[in-house]
Amino acid sequence: MDRHKLSALFALLIVSLALESLFNLPVYLVILLLIIAFGFIWYSSEIRLAADVRKNNENLLHELKTSSSDSHLKTKQLLTIVSSIPFPLLLLDEMGKIVIYNTQALAFRHSDAKIELDYLHNDFDPAIQEVIKDAFILEKEQEERIRIDDVDYQAYMVPVTSHGRFSGCLILLQDMTKALSGEKMQKRFIADASHELKTPISVIKGMSEILIRDDFNDPEAQKDFLNQINSEVQRLESIVKDLLELSKLSVEQPILHxxxxxxxxxxxxxxKPLMPLINEKGLKLNLDLKGEARLFCDAQKMSQVLNxxxxxxxxxxxxxxxxxxTFTTDDDYYIQVQDxxxxxxxxxQSxxxxxxxxxNQSRARAEGGSGLGLAIVKSVIDAHGGVIEVRSELNVGTVFTIKLNKL
Structure with a gap:
């Protein structure tokens, strides 16, 4: 019985005693009045208590609904974010259960059954299973290279902590195909460039060593050596010039004027300046320039392409x-060079x-050049948003076709 009810009961007893002494009421009637009054007070108190409890329950229910709604919204937002990530992603909780994984990660499961997955029991690819185990058991940030279906992936494992305690881990897989391909191309390019630069340097070095010998005294040979040295220097200059041009075109957004x-x-x-070389080899040049003449392009770089x-x-x-x-369609401008x-x-061709x-290595070296001409051509056309294709037949000839947007 609470304090308010005891106070009310004590007050009723005092009132009852006062009524008995003032009006000489029978004892049984005073007791009956006392019981009725106390019952009314008790009932009123219970009604108020029930109302308070109901109100508290309603407030609590509202808070729970709001909290549940917020939690559902946050979960939905998290799933949306995870689904939009373009890499396979998995999230484990502190018990090792796989609580979230996106569509990209689903591709590595052996089934799409909706079953509970954890770090020990799951149907992901065996390589990913090992990554999941390592991520959960070791509880530390780490990286690991794995291979699935002839594709290399870099697995990033990041522990998730809450108040300094391990509460799960995040696993992210990145396809390394492009990165590794770029790395291989870079290594091959460096090796090829070194080889191309080494050849003329070796020639220059060898001939200069002969020329500076004290016992060398042959004017005709000296002139021939100097001509060859000059030729190799020009070749070196051409290689360096083209390498610089390629480096400018290889940036993400090459500058076009x-x-x-x-x-x-x-x-x-x-x-015009190529006609002496064309005539010297006994070749003919046919200009078949049709369609619209106007083209929106970088004139200097397109001159380089044609050259x-x-x-x-x-x-x-x-x-x-x-x-x-040259010829045009409604939307495109075509340029062809055929020999x-x-x-x-x-x-x-690829x-x-x-x-x-x-x-033809031997013929190419005899004719000179840097070996970068066609690479520069493609880079310029790519920078213009165009396409270049080649069609060739052995001992028949070659056709290069460029397609550009007329804008």
Whole structure:
């Protein structure tokens, strides 16, 4: 019985005694009045208590609903974020249960059954199973390289802590194919560049050592050596110049100075200085410039593209005609350089734009050049948002086709 009820009962007893003494009421009647009054007080108190309890319950229920709604919203937001991550991702709780994984990670399961998964019992790829075990058991940040279906992945394992205690771990897998491919290409490029630079340097070194000998006294040989040294220096200069050009074009956003130009006029200007070389080899040049003349492009870089393709055509042709052709459609501008030279096999077409790649090594070296011309051509066309394709047949000839947006 609470304090308020005891106080009310004590007050009723005093009132009862007062009524008995003042009005000489029978004792049984006083007791009856006392019971009725106390019952009323008790009932009123219980009603108030029930109302208070009901109100408290309603407040608590509202808080629980609000909390549940907030929790559901936060969970939904978390799942949305996890689903939008483009890498396979898994989240384990402090008991080792896999509580969240995204669609990318689902691809590594052997089934899509909705079952409870943990660090010991799951149907992920065996390589990922080992990563999950390591992440949960070791409870530390770590990285591990794994291979699944001939694809290399870098697994990142990050522990999650709460108030200084381990509360789970996050696992993220990154496809390393592009990174490793880029790394291999970089290593090959460095090796190829070193080889290309080493050859003329070796020639220059060997001939200069002969020239500075005290017993060397042959004017004709000296002149021949100096001419060869000059030729190798020019080759070195060409390689370095093209390497610098490639480095500028290899950045994510190469700088282009685009203007609307008369491409037919540009093509004619590129061809003029090449005519002595074309005539010297007994070749013919055919300009077939049709369609619209106006093109929005970087004039300097497109001049370089045409020059490289035409020089390449002259280099690999001993006879026949070289054709420079343009034509347009509603949306696109086409440029073609066609020769009737030695051509090359189909299996070499996929590598023709690689840096330092040469179809005919001995002929290419004899003709000179850096071996970077076609790589520069492709980089320039890529920077313009265009496409370049090659079609070649051995001992028949080669056609390079460029497609650019007319804008």
């Amino acid at each position: 685009r203007t609307r130009i008369d491409f037919h006029e540009l093509a004619q200007n590129v061809c 490289n393709l035409l020089v390449n055509a002259v280099k690999y042709s001993d006879s026949g005609t070289i054709t420079l052709r 009737e030279g030695c051509g090359f096999n189909v299996n070499e 590598r023709i734009f690689e840096r330092f790649y040469r179809v």
